[in-house]
Amino acid sequence: MAGKRDWLDAGLVLLAEQGAPAVTIERLTERLGLSKGSFYHHFKGMGGYRTALLEHFETERTTRFVEQAEGAGEDRLSVLLSLVLAPGPGPELEIAVRAWALQDAEARAVQERVDATRVAYLTEISGDADLAQALYLVVVGAAQVVPPLTGRGLKNVLEFVLGRRK
Template structure:
C-alpha cells in the first residue's frame, strides 16, 4: 500500500505538470499503478485529498524551508537570508508547481485561502529577516521586493532560470549595502 506522502507527491507532480484538472483519483491511480483502495484509506474523497495536498504544499515549500533556516544555527539575518535564498533556488522544478497553485487559486476559494496563507507566511518570514539587516531601506518593502522578484521570475514566459534569479538577488542585495 502506498503511503500518504507518495499520494501527495504524485498529486504535486500532476499539478505542476498538467494543472489542477489533472489531479483526479483516476489520474493518480494510473500514475502510481495502483487501485483506489489505498487512496480511500488515506483520504476522505476528493475534498479530503485537496485539503491534504494544500497542507502538504504549504509544509514542504514554506514551513520546511523556514524551519531549515531557523534550525541551522545561523545567527545573523544576512546569513539566514542567504541560506533561504539558496534553499528556494535549489529546486529547479518548483516554479511549475508555484504557477499551477496560483492558477488554481484563481478558481477555487479553498486554494486561494491556502495560497494567501503561504504568501503571508513567506513574506512575514522575509520581513523578520530584513528587519535584522543593517540598511537604510524600509525592511518590509525590501522583503516584499525580494518575494516579488521570485514570483515574477516564475510567471514571465519564458520563466527566468534559477541561476539568473540568483544573480538578480545578488545585485539587489548589493544595492542595499
C-alpha cells in the same frame, strides 16, 4: 503499499506538470500504479485529498523552508534563497497553485496564507519590510515570465536586489 505522503507527493508533481484540473484519482492511481482502494484508505474523497494536497504544498514549500533556514543558525536569508533556487518543480508548482487559487476559494485561502507567511519571514530575517516585499515579488514574477527566470539568472537578480552584486 504507498503511504499518504506518496499520494501527496505524486499530487504535487502532477499539479506542477498539468495543473489542478489534472489532479484526479484516475491519474494519481495510474501514476502510482495503485488502486482506488489504496487512495480511499488514506482520503475520504477528492475534496479531502485536495485539502490535504494544499496543506502538503504549504508544509513542503513554506513551513519546511522556514524550519531549515532557522535550523541553519547562520545567514538565514542565504539558506532560504538556496532552498528557493534548488532544482525541482518550484516555479511550475508555484504557478499551478496560483492558477488554482484564482478558481478555488480554499486554494486562494492557502495561497494568501503562504504569501503572508513568506513575506513575514523575509521581513523578519532581512529586517526590512520593503526589501522583503521586493525579494518576494522578484521570485514570484520570475516564475511568471516566459520562459521563467530560474537558476543563475534568478540568483543574479536577487543578489542585485540585495546589493550583493552591482
